[in-house]
Amino acid sequence: MSMIFHGFKLVKELESNLPEKRPESLSVSLDEIAKTFDDANERLKIALGIKNSETVLNQSKPVMIASGSDQMLMHIEPGLMQEYWSRCGGFPSAQGTEAMVQRQLMAVDGGGGRNLTVVEGSSGAGSGSSTPKKGRRKDEGEEKTVFLVAALRTGNTDLPPDDNHTWRKYGQKEILGSRFPRAYYRCTHQKLYNCPAKKQVQRLNDDPFTFRVIYRGSHTCHIYSTAPTASAAAQTVPISSAVTTTGHTVDYAPALLDMADAMFGSSGIGSNMDFIFPSNDSSQHHHQ
DNA sequence: GCTATTTGACCGAT
DNA sequence: ATCGGTCAAATAGC
Numbered sequence: 102m103s104m105i106f107h108g109f110k111l112v113k114e115l116e117s118n119l120p121e122k123r124p125e126s127l128s129v130s131l132d133e134i135a136k137t138f139d140d141a142n143e144r145l146k147i148a149l150g151i152k153n154s155e156t157v158l159n160q161s162k163p164v165m166i167a168s169g170s171d172q173m174l175m176h177i178e179p180g181l182m183q184e185y186w187s188r189c190g191g192f193p194s195a196q197g198t199e200a201m202v203q204r205q206l207m208a209v210d211g212g213g214g215r216n217l218t219v220v221e222g223s224s225g226a227g228s229g230s231s232t233p234k235k236g237r238r239k240d241e242g243e244e245k246t247v248f249l250v251a252a253l254r255t256g257n258t259d260l261p262p263d264d265n266h267t268w269r270k271y272g273q274k275e276i277l278g279s280r281f282p283r284a285y286y287r288c289t290h291q292k293l294y295n296c297p298a299k300k301q302v303q304r305l306n307d308d309p310f311t312f313r314v315i316y317r318g319s320h321t322c323h324i325y326s327t328a329p330t331a332s333a334a335a336q337t338v339p340i341s342s343a344v345t346t347t348g349h350t351v352d353y354a355p356a357l358l359d360m361a362d363a364m365f366g367s368s369g370i371g372s373n374m375d376f377i378f379p380s381n382d383s384s385q386h387h388h389q
Numbered sequence: 390g391c392t393a394t395t396t397g398a399c400c401g402a403t
Numbered sequence: 404a405t406c407g408g409t410c411a412a413a414t415a416g417c
Contacts, residue, residue, distance in 0.1 A: 271409070274409095
């Protein structure tokens with residue numbers, strides 16, 4: 102991942118001074134960019150080669166496993182997500198889920214040993230006839246992202262992790278077999294922008310300092326609770342100790358999904374590369 | 390007055 | 404009948 106980010110950085114630098122680039126130095130820059138992504142790809146292939154020898158799932162009930170699903174192990178180095186956050190200027194919406202692709206990623210941070218599970222999926226076929234209804238059963242093919250995130254250990258530890266979106270709580274339920282209640286949130290801008298994003302937050306039975314956060318639906322409002330400034334990004338910390346100096350936690354699920362999009366190119370739709378290619382038609386730039 | 394949270398009621402799925 | 408997700412009235416906070 103760090104190599105990929107380094108590649109992004111090189112591209113950005115090239116983009117910023119492209120007009121005055123001499124052909125010789127342009128060639129050098131392109132070589133460097135190409136080599137960086139080549140190296141990243143090599144490492145990725147190695148990782149894919151060992152994926153089956155690792156125990157990827159720690160959930161007794163995998164939410165989204167189907168034929169064609171991808172699995173891989175990633176090592177997220179401290180600061181990478183922060184860099185991505187500052188680079189992208191906010192969480193991208195969890196789009197690209199129209200794709201038939203179902204994937205599961207698991208990021209294992211090196212320091213704290215905390216596992217992080219990201220699941221994305223959609224049923225695709227056969228969902229046309231059903232219309233969204235309240236009380237609809239889970240796992241009916243609706244897009245869903247599961248994420249584990251550290252809870253606050255100081256201050257109000259009941260606060261759900263801050264993900265830079267504004268949420269409005271609309272329910273809380275005691276869940277059978279769970280020690281802690283599940284809280285239900287919808288996007289604050291649901292009415293104003295018809296934003297369908299929702300999330301559920303629940304503490305783990307065996308680890309009260311970890312929240313399981315389930316995201317459903319993508320943000321269409323693109324409004325963030327905090328401005329994606331460098332100073333805001335500077336307050337984020339690595340996953341292994343996701344408590345900021347201001348006492349906020351940060352979760353990275355949508356960003357991870359988008360990074361995965363960048364890495365795997367799952368759908369070509371909704372892959373957010375606009376922070377590199379500020380164009381309306383990023384798919385064209387993908388090919389370039 | 391406005392917005393957010395709480396919480397019992399309600400409803401669809403099983 | 405039970406469970407989980409949502410509604411909506413009551414309440415809290417500004």
